[in-house]
Amino acid sequence: MLDAVRVFDTTLRDGEQSPGCTMSRDEKLAIARQLARLGVDIIEAGFPAASRGDFEAVQAVAGEVGSADGPVVCALARANRDDIDACWRAIETAAKPRIHTFLATSDIHLTYKLRMTRPQVLDAVRTMVSFARERCADVEFSPEDAGRSDPAFLHEVLAAAIEAGATTLNIPDTVGYTMPDEYGAMIAGIRERVPGARNVVLSTHCHDDLGLAVANSLAGVRAGARQVECTINGIGERAGNAALEEIVMALHTRGGHFGIETGIQTRQLARTSRLLAAVIGVPVPPNKAIVGANAFAHEAGIHQDGVLKNPMTYEIMRAETVGLDGNALVLGKHSGRHALRARLESMGHQLSDDEFRHVFARFKDIADRKKLVEERDLEALVVGEVRRPPPLYVLRHVQVSCGTELIPTATVRLVGPDAEVRTESAQGTGPVDAVCAAINRIVGDPGELVEFDVTAVTEGISAVGEVTMRVRERRAQESLHSTDAPDVHIADAERNERFPVYSGNGVHVDIVVAAAEAYLSALNRLFHARAESVRGAQHSLAMTGAA
Secondary structure (H helix, E strand, O other): OOEOEEEEEEEOOOHOOOOOOOOOOOHHHHHHHHHHHOOOOOEEEOOHHHHHHHHHHHHHHHHHHHHOOOEEEEEEEEEEHHHHHHHHHHHHHOEEEEEEEEEEEOHHHHHHHHHHOHHHHHHHHHHHHHHHHOOOOOEEEEEOOOHHHHHHHHHHHHHHHHHOOOEEEEEEEEEOOHHHHHHHHHHHHHHHOOHHHHHOOOEEEEEOOOOOHHHHHHHHHHOOOOEEEEEEEEEEEEOOEEEEHHHHHHHOOOOOHHOOOOOHHEEEHHHHHEEEEEOOOOOOOOOOOOOOOOOOOOOHHHOOOOOOOOOOHHHHHHHHHHHOOOOOEEEOOOOOOOHHHHHHHHHHOOOOHHHHHHHHHHHHHHHHHHHHHHHHHHHHHHHHHOOOOOOEEEEEEEEEEEOOOOOEEEEEEEEEEOOOOEEEEEEEHHHHHHHHHHHHHHHHOOOOEEEEEEEEOOOOOOOEEEEEEEEEEEEOOOOOOOOOOOOOOOOOOHHOOOEEEEEEEEOOHHHHHHHHHHHHHHHHHHHHHHHHHHHHHHHHHHHHHOO
C-alpha cells in the first residue's frame, strides 16, 4: 500500500491574493464545491479578518462544504487574538475546522516588517498557538519566510509551536528562494532535529518566483512532508503557488518513484481548472502542464505518427485521466430544459429556478447561432451569467457601426441601480473602444482598462467568444485591514499605493457584445468593492464609537 499525502488547497486564500483574482462569496462557494468534488483534503477558504466580505465567504464555505464527509475547512489568522477569534467564528460551523496562524521567522522580516526580537517572536508563537488551540483542536502554524530563516531559530520556533498544541507545521518558501535540494534538506532537518516533529504533520508551501514551486514541493514530500499546499492553475502572489494539478499528476504518474498517492479524483482536474479560469477571468496558458490546451496536442509529424501507433511514445499520461474526454457535442437548439439541467448538474452547477431560466435563455440564443454547444461553452456561460455579484448596471442593448471608411461608433443602453434606463453613443478607435466609451458616459469614468483578452472557448468559425477585461481603480483604495498573510511581504507604504484591479468576463457569439458584457462586469465589481469599502469604514467607525 502506498503512503498518502494530504492536499491542502489555498486557491480561495493565497490564490485570491493574486491581483485581479478577487472572488465574490458565491464564486468562492462555486469553487469550494468543485474542490470538494475534486477530493482535496483541506480547503483554506480565506482570511476572515481581512474584510467583512471575506469573513462571510469563509463562513458560507464552512457551512455548506464543511460537512462530516467533506474536506477540512481552514482559515488564516495572524498571530493575534482578534484575528484568531475572527477565524474561529467564521469556521466553527464546519464539522472539521482548522485555524491556520502564522508569524515570520526570518531576520529580514523581524527587523523591517515586524520590528520584533527573536525572544518576542518565540513568546508570541507560544501564546497565540495556545490561544488558537483553546478554540480548535486542529491548529496549523506557519513560520513565514522559513526558507530564509536561521535554521536553529526556525527549529526553536517550531518546537515552541508543537509544545503549544500545533498539529500541523507548514514550512513556507514565501518568496520562492530555495532550491529543491535545500528545501528537501530543510524538511528533513526539521523532522530530525525538532522535538515532536515526527508526531505532527509537516506541510510544504512553495512559491514559483524562480519556477521551482512544484519541484520544491515534491522535494519536501520525498523528505517526509505529508501535506502539500497548492492552488488550482498555480495562481497566487507574484509568480504564483505550486500548481495542484502538477503535483497530483507527478505523484500519480511517477507512483513508483515517490511511493506516495493522493485522494484526488484526477478526472476532475480539467473541469476545476476551467471553472477557476472562468471565475477569475485569467485564462490558462496553452502550454500549461496538465490542463493547458496544448498539453496533449501534437503537431510534429514524427510525434503524430508515434502517438497513432502507441500514445505512450509521446504521452506519459492519458488525457482521459485528467478529465479531458468530457467535451462531446451533445447539446443543440433542439435540446430541452431537462437535458440542459442534467448536463449542468453533472458539471457541478446547482442553479436556482431563476438562474436556470436565465441560463436556458442564453443557451438557446447560443445554440441557434452555433448549432452545437459544448461543455466548455456551458462552463463559460454559467460563470459569466450567474457566478457574479448582483450587477448594479445591466446591459440591454449594443449597436456598433464600423468599417474601413467609417468612424467606429457604438450605442449602448444600460439599466442602472434605480431601474433607470439610459442610452448613450460614443466614438472610438475601434468598435470595442467605442462601446467602452459609451458605457463610461453612463456610469462615469471610474477606471483604466489594463487588459483586454479574447478567447474562442471552442473551435470553429461559430465558436463562442469569451472576453476578459481587467480594470484598475483610478484612485488607490486604502485597506481597512492589514492583510499580511504568509505570502504577503509587501511594505505597508507600498501596499497603500497599490491600485486594485478588477476582472470581468463576457460570453457571446458576437465578440463586441461579449466585450461590452466583460467591461460592464469588471466595472460592477469595482463598484461593489467601493460599496464594501464604505460599509467597512462605517462598521469600523461604529465599533470605535461603541468602544
